[in-house]
Amino acid sequence: MANLYSIIGVDGSGKDFWLQECFRHLPGGSGFYPLPCTHYHLSPYCGAPALSRLLYKLGARADQEEDAALKAMSLFLKMMMFSAECRHLESRFGASTILSTRHPAIDTVVYSRLFLRHIPLGRPAEENHLLRARKLLEEEEWLQLEAFLKEVGSHGSGGSLEALILAVGRRSVEEQIRAYAHIFGAPLPGRILFLNPDIRQVQQNLRGREGAAPEIHERAAYLETLRQEFRSCLDAAVNIAPRMEVKEIVHTLDPESRREILAFLTD
Numbered sequence: 001m002a003n004l005y006s007i008i009g010v011d012g013s014g015k016d017f018w019l020q021e022c023f024r025h026l027p028g029g030s031g032f033y034p035l036p037c038t039h040y041h042l043s044p045y046c047g048a049p050a051l052s053r054l055l056y057k058l059g060a061r062a063d064q065e066e067d068a069a070l071k072a073m074s075l076f077l078k079m080m081m082f083s084a085e086c087r088h089l090e091s092r093f094g095a096s097t098i099l100s101t102r103h104p105a106i107d108t109v110v111y112s113r114l115f116l117r118h119i120p121l122g123r124p125a126e127e128n129h130l131l132r133a134r135k136l137l138e139e140e141e142w143l144q145l146e147a148f149l150k151e152v153g154s155h156g157s158g159g160s161l162e163a164l165i166l167a168v169g170r171r172s173v174e175e176q177i178r179a180y181a182h183i184f185g186a187p188l189p190g191r192i193l194f195l196n197p198d199i200r201q202v203q204q205n206l207r208g209r210e211g212a213a214p215e216i217h218e219r220a221a222y223l224e225t226l227r228q229e230f231r232s233c234l235d236a237a238v239n240i241a242p243r244m245e246v247k248e249i250v251h252t253l254d255p256e257s258r259r260e261i262l263a264f265l266t267d
Contacts, residue, residue: 031096072112
């Protein structure tokens with residue numbers, strides 16, 4: 001099985017930038033391969049680019065509609081692609097080390113704890129979310145999403161995704177991480193880089209994104225809460241996997257930090 005290293009942090013912390021930097025630094029034939037979760041289709045090595053683009057579109061439309069429940073569902077489905085993309089990199093390209101942005105178990109716990117505060121309880125069940133999704137998609141896109149939902153159900157997470165997120169969310173943080181690692185078939189990484197720059201830098205980075213619609217979880221009021229959730233989840237993850245190496249970087253753009261990051265992720 002390939003080694004898995006992950007870069008985590010709030011949106012705007014620089015995950016995609018450092019993923020690209022690492023692969024500019026690595027020589028060809030090193031056995032390292034990128035996994036830009038949840039934007040898998042941005043990698044030339046993606047195994048299911050059409051599905052990735054579809055889920056990206058669904059999430060973007062949910063942001064435009066400010067539909068937190070539909071956004072949570074789209075994020076969950078993107079995380080369901082993670083293990084299949086890892087297997088594709090190993091079988092098709094012989095990857096020995098996979099470097100991902102995000103990790104499905106850790107990020108899902110962080111973001112589900114955020115979204116659970118903004119999904120009104122007692123609303124109609126997931127069938128209505130899917131009805132809204134169908135209205136946002138073309139017919140061929142809907143058929144593709146419907147097929148993927150059936151595949152997700154066949155892997156043991158059938159039933160309402162909202163109900164599953166609510167049920168797992170009642171457990172301790174450690175139990176949530178274990179549950180999602182099992183659901184997504186994604187072992188915890190051997191190394192985690194936690195990018196934790198000043199919130200003002202994060203906001204500046206987010207404002208600089210060209211043509212991007214503001215995402216529900218990118219509002220300034222949420223960013224500090226997200227950082228705290230990441231720290232809590234990291235503490236829990238280390239308790240589960242004590243041999244996991246974690247490096248936190250606050251000043252992400254100075255030369256010393258650059259050397260630290262590259263050495264940590266590409267060694």
